[in-house]
Amino acid sequence: MTQSVIESLLTQKIGLDANSIGCNNIQRAIERRMADCAIANITTYLEHLQKSSEEWQALIESIIVPETWFFREQEAFAFLKNYIQSEWFPSQPGRVLRVLSVPCSTGEEAYSIAMSLLEAGLSSTKVQIDAVDISKHCLRVAQRAIYNKNSFRGSNLCFQERYFQTTETGYQLCEQVKSMVNFIHDNLAATSFLAGIQPYDVVFCRNLLIYFDSATKHRTIKVLEKLLTPGGLLSVGHAEAGLLLNTKFIPVRYPGAFAYRKPAVSPFSLQFSSKTVSKNHRASDQEKPIPDKPSSQVTVNIETQNLVKDSQANFLETAKTIADQGKLDEANQLCQNYLSQNPDCAEAYVLLGQVQQAMGQDEHAAQSFRKAIYLQPLHQEALIHLALLRENQGDVDSATLLWRRIQRMQKKV
Ligand SMILES: C[S@@+](CC[C@H](N)C(=O)[O-])C[C@H]1O[C@@H](n2cnc3c(N)ncnc32)[C@H](O)[C@@H]1O
Structure with a gap:
């Protein structure tokens, strides 16, 4: 009973759908926190939780799934490189590209973005990458930028030699890539998320929506839309692509990238509305009608x-x-x-x-x-x-x- 109260508080605070990670995992996380706080009773723990923002952060740290690695779902990065070369350079020469990675976990995604942009030919001074996560622990690891072999998966690891140095404590990322990313602590499910920030040209939001409850998923998609410039690109995880179906986002043709484009402002600066207007005009212009409209008109009460x-x-x-x-x-x-x-x-x-x-x-x-x-x-x-x-x-x-x-x-x- 008390656990389900904590679960709904987690949904309200960080958008977590308890079923996405399993109630047993939540139970274990709560038990770990109770042991650390030397609290034996879950109702007493709930009272403590409600009074302490530090405890909230600690509970979140023990619940989140920080799984990530460099160039995870690598087509997304190949697409980014392709986009810079085929579209960004010809249309936006000289402008600083703004990219957001949320959630960034321990930084592998944001640094993979940085490496891809360098490989595409962008200078590090022409890029601003913000990387956001709710976990302060993950952000500390990200800022340290020393990784073990778990962060390097798959067979194509040429980037490791190019951008990392082997040290006693692990693979140390080079300064050039490290300096391209700015880490921020924030909660994507909060209404104040990145309030007042300038919009981004590219947003990576991968492998978090799957953990959100339905209402937070839909709200977040609207938030991401607002965070993007017109014509900006959104990359999601492969399991999240279906969520963008009935939205304004347009799928980009690049197999495996799961990339979507926010509609550009039309040449005429239209204010779109989903309102439909009754039929009383013939279709015109280049797009000709498909003639299979039913011919009989029936009066219906x-x-x-x-x-x-x-x-x-x-x-x-x-x-x-x-x-x-x-x-x-x-x-x-x-x-x-x-x-x-x-x-x-x-x-x-x-x-x-x-x-x-x-x-x-x-x-x-x-x-x-x-x-x-x-x-x-x-x-x-x-x-x-x-x-x-x-x-x-x-x-x-x-x-x-x-x-x-x-x-x-x-x-x-
Ligand atoms: C599975 S990782 C995804 C990392 C990376 N995007 C990837 O695809 O490899 C999920 C991350 O989401 C973060 N997270 C969970 N809830 C969040 C929230 N409400 N706001 C921001 N980050 C959140 C967790 O801390 C965790 O680091």
């Missing part, structure tokens, strides 16, 4: 219309939840089944398009967005998704036409 709206909302909610869980095939099938019964549901086409995009089926996704636009020519969300998809594919002309169309709509509303 208000009650039936409400029932239809209810079942539609339920369907969308279920399909979104399944998609959020990363079950893309299932979500895809659900949308297809629903649409075979309700072929004029624009919202379902938009969701199907998002699922297809997350599955890497860009052209199918484009078709679905276009069907939604055909059904509701002023469907802003569908238009924006299609514009962003075209932008992402490098089809600037189609994207520009779509943005213009969205802008015209905005003026009319």
Whole structure:
């Protein structure tokens, strides 16, 4: 009973979902802390915990999972290097690149970012890397920058020779890389997280969302979005990719990188709204409608219309939840089944398009967005998704036409 009170306090404070690490592990962590504090009774321990911020920090230290290593999920770093060379240099020459690694644990991720940026040709003076973690112990290890062989996994370890020196206490990271990272103690689940900080061009947030409860996961994605510059990049862990499905983030095509882009501000500085507008205009511009709209118009009474709206909302909610869980095939099938019964549901086409995009089926996704636009020519969300998809594919002309169309709509509303 008292343990479940502590578990819900942990959820409130640091976003931890007790099931993600197992209640037994939480129990063991509490027992360790009780032994250190010489407290035999868990209710007495809870009272102590509620009075002491030091004890909170100590409990957090004994609960967190600090597992990490250099170049973990290395495609993310290969992608970063590629991004710098193909996009950053041509478009932002001279500007300082701002990168955030949260959570950074003992620093391996942040230092891998630093090494990748040097390898990409960026000078250390043109980079600002902030690395954040809730564990003060991890941050001390990170600042020391001496690692043992556990931090070096896999077969491609050429970087070890280049950037580390073997010492009696372990592998000591060179000063150049060490000096590129600024470590910060903060809590990603806190509302004050990095308050007032300048936005970042790239954010690595890997292998933490999996430990958060559902509400914190969704809130955190919004926080990360705010922390990014328009067009900025977010890299998540492979098990976390499904969480970005129904968000504004656009998947980047780079297998294994699990990278997403925050939409760039459109050339016309639009204020996006997910509000949809009723259909009364024909689709125009370059993106032609897909002609499979049902031809017969049936008059439906208000009650039936409400029932239809209810079942539609339920369907969308279920399909979104399944998609959020990363079950893309299932979500895809659900949308297809629903649409075979309700072929004029624009919202379902938009969701199907998002699922297809997350599955890497860009052209199918484009078709679905276009069907939604055909059904509701002023469907802003569908238009924006299609514009962003075209932008992402490098089809600037189609994207520009779509943005213009969205802008015209905005003026009319
Ligand atoms: C598994 S490590 C991930 C490290 C690295 N990003 C990686 O992928 O290798 C998880 C880290 O999350 C940190 N953490 C847990 N809850 C946090 C929170 N609410 N805010 C910031 N860091 C947190 C832990 O201290 C731990 O170091």
